Amino acid sequence: MDQDVQDRALPIANVGRIMKQILPPSAKISKEGKQLMQECVTEFISFVTGEASDKCHKENRKTVNGDDICWALSSLGFDNYAEAIGRYLHIYRQGEREKINHTKKYENPQNQTQINRAPPPPLLLSRVENPPPTNQSG
Amino acid sequence: MMDNVGGSSSNIAENSGIIREQDRLLPIANVGKIMKQILPPNAKISKESKETMQECVSEFISFVTSEASEKCRKERRKTVNGDDICWALGSLGFDDYAEPLRRYLQRYREQELDRANNPPKRG
Numbered sequence: 364m365d366q367d368v369q370d371r372a373l374p375i376a377n378v379g380r381i382m383k384q385i386l387p388p389s390a391k392i393s394k395e396g397k398q399l400m401q402e403c404v405t406e407f408i409s410f411v412t413g414e415a416s417d418k419c420h421k422e423n424r425k426t427v428n429g430d431d432i433c434w435a436l437s438s439l440g441f442d443n444y445a446e447a448i449g450r451y452l453h454i455y456r457q458g459e460r461e462k463i464n465h466t467k468k469y470e471n472p473q474n475q476t477q478i479n480r481a482p483p484p485p486l487l488l489s490r491v492e493n494p495p496p497t498n499q500s501g
Numbered sequence: 502m503m504d505n506v507g508g509s510s511s512n513i514a515e516n517s518g519i520i521r522e523q524d525r526l527l528p529i530a531n532v533g534k535i536m537k538q539i540l541p542p543n544a545k546i547s548k549e550s551k552e553t554m555q556e557c558v559s560e561f562i563s564f565v566t567s568e569a570s571e572k573c574r575k576e577r578r579k580t581v582n583g584d585d586i587c588w589a590l591g592s593l594g595f596d597d598y599a600e601p602l603r604r605y606l607q608r609y610r611e612q613e614l615d616r617a618n619n620p621p622k623r624g
Contacts, residue, residue: 373531380524381559385566386581390573395583395609400565402605403590403598404527404558405535411554412539419544427540429549436557440594444557451556455549 375401411435429455526555565589583609 379397386392414435415427429452437445533551540546568589569581583606591599 373527373535377527378562381527381562382566382581384524385563386570387574389579390570391580393580393582395606395613396569396581396586398609399583399586399602399606400562403565403586403602404562406598406601407561408532408535408554408558409539411557412536415550416540416544420541425543426545426547427536427550428547429553432550432553432557444560447560448553448557452549452553455552459549 373401373404378404411439411441414438526559529555532558565593565595568593 375397378401379392382392382397382400411432412427412435415431418431418434418438419425419427429448433445433449433452436442436448529551532555533546536546536551536554565586566581566589569585572585572588572592573579573581583602587599587603587606590596590602
C-alpha cells in the first residue's frame with residue numbers, strides 16, 4: 364500500500380469490529396465487505412469535512428469545531444445525524460467543562476484551605492534552602 | 502475470503518456486555534488525518550470536532566451494517582458481502598455513494614480474480 368493510500372485508509376480491523384457488533388453472533392463479514400465499508404467511511408469523512416471547511420472559509424475562521432460538523436451534516440441532508448450529534452456535543456462540552464472546573468479546583472490554592480492541601484513531595488522538601496529548624500528536644 | 506472479526510480481548514468485553522471505547526470508535530488519529538487532507542494547509546481541527554466525527558462515523562457504520570445484516574437475515578445468508586453494503590447504502594438513501602462503490606467493488610473483484618489466476622512467482 365503506498366503512502367497516499369495508507370494515509371487515507373482507516374484500520375480495517377477497527378471497521379470490522381464495529382460492523383461485527385451490529386451483526387448476530389453467527390454472522391460473518393467478507394473481506395470485500397469490510398474493504399468497501401472502509402472506502403465508504405473515508406469518503407463520508409471527506410464529504411462532511413469538506414462542507415464544514417467551506418463554512419469556516421466563508422466565515423474567515425481557521426479552526427473547524429464540533430458545531431461546524433453538525434452544521435455540515437444537516438446541510439448535507441443527514442438531519443437525523445445532526446440532531447443526535449448535537450446532543451452528543453452538548454454532553455461532551457458539559458464533560459469538558461466539569462473536567463476544567465475539577466482541575467482548577469485542585470490547582471488553584473485559593474480554592475483550598477491549608478488543611479486540604481497535600482504536603483509537597485519529599486524531593487521538593489529536600490531542595491528548600493533554609494529549612495525551618497526542627498524541634499529537637501531531648 | 503471470509504474472516505471473523507474480533508480478537509479474544511474484544512470477546513471478553515462482548516461477553517460481559519461492555520463495549521470498550523476502542524472497539525466502538527475508530528482511532529482518532531486516523532480520523533483526524535483524513536479530515537486534515539480535506540482542509541487547506543493553514544486550517545486547524547479542534548479536538549471536539551475530531552471526536553464528533555469519530556462518533557458520527559461509528560453511527561454511520563452501524564446504520565449501514567444493520568441494513569445489510571437485515572437483508573442477509575431475510576435471505577438466510579450468514580455472510581455480509583460487498584453487494585449487501587452497496588444495497589444498504591442505496592436503500593438508506595445514500596445513492597451518491599452506492600454507485601461509485603459498485604464500480605469500486607467491480608474493480609476490486611477483477612483484481613482479486615487476477616491475483617488468483619496469476620499468483621506471484623517464488624524463487
